[in-house]
Amino acid sequence: MGDLQYQPFSMSKRMTHAERRAQLIQVGRAVFAKHGYESTSVEEIAREAKVSKPIVYEHFGGKEGLYAIIVDREMDSLYARISDAISEGAPRTRFEQAVLAFLTYVEDEPDGFAVLTRDAPMQMRGRGMPSVISDLGTRVRDIFNEQFKTLGYDAKVAPIYAHALIGMVTLVGQWWGSDPRQRFKKEIVASHLAAIGWMGLRHLPQKPQRIE
Numbered sequence: 001m002g003d004l005q006y007q008p009f010s011m012s013k014r015m016t017h018a019e020r021r022a023q024l025i026q027v028g029r030a031v032f033a034k035h036g037y038e039s040t041s042v043e044e045i046a047r048e049a050k051v052s053k054p055i056v057y058e059h060f061g062g063k064e065g066l067y068a069i070i071v072d073r074e075m076d077s078l079y080a081r082i083s084d085a086i087s088e089g090a091p092r093t094r095f096e097q098a099v100l101a102f103l104t105y106v107e108d109e110p111d112g113f114a115v116l117t118r119d120a121p122m123q124m125r126g127r128g129m130p131s132v133i134s135d136l137g138t139r140v141r142d143i144f145n146e147q148f149k150t151l152g153y154d155a156k157v158a159p160i161y162a163h164a165l166i167g168m169v170t171l172v173g174q175w176w177g178s179d180p181r182q183r184f185k186k187e188i189v190a191s192h193l194a195a196i197g198w199m200g201l202r203h204l205p206q207k208p209q210r211i212e
Helices: 017-035 042-049 053-060 063-085 091-108 110-117 129-151 155-178 186-202
Strands: none
Touching: 017 042, 017 053, 017 063, 017 110, 042 053, 042 063, 053 063, 063 091, 063 110, 063 129, 091 110, 091 129, 091 155, 091 186, 110 155, 129 155, 155 186
16 A cells, blocks of 8 residues: 555644544554554554554544444445436446446545455454445445336346446456556446446346256
């Protein structure tokens, strides 16, 4: 991830409670992105924020509390982008816009995406990217429901395809964001992923059968 990316807060005056909390969230986000949850310590967060360990405990109760808040904020940010992207347009357009919104988040918020895609601690496995994939799959399902009904297919199986494509988009997003030097433009990636989805639907059999 390189050097930690966060803007230093002014130390010319004593921070308010809200300012200190915001600073610790900003610093913690960068540290978790660089090292992951297990390898991050309260000591390192405090050192990077130039505060004592008790200050971190005072605001968040410890590393887990800070991590949970950061993950929730990132998930809310990503959900807002996706929700706006799929609010209008034809089904394929909405799906392509959703992919583009996802990739834009990866591009704009590399630390946030790194936090979401790293393994969550055991006691928090309901958070992070698995939860993001599940939630986005549910939201995109509505697009598939609409398309399946138009084509005369059983809309009950739409969630299978919705979650499959969201999983694909997530993995492509991880690959795409891993090496900026070799990136395709996000618009190109989004158009190709949308094409895969809709070309597949165009030739989807009414009742797929296993190949024996």
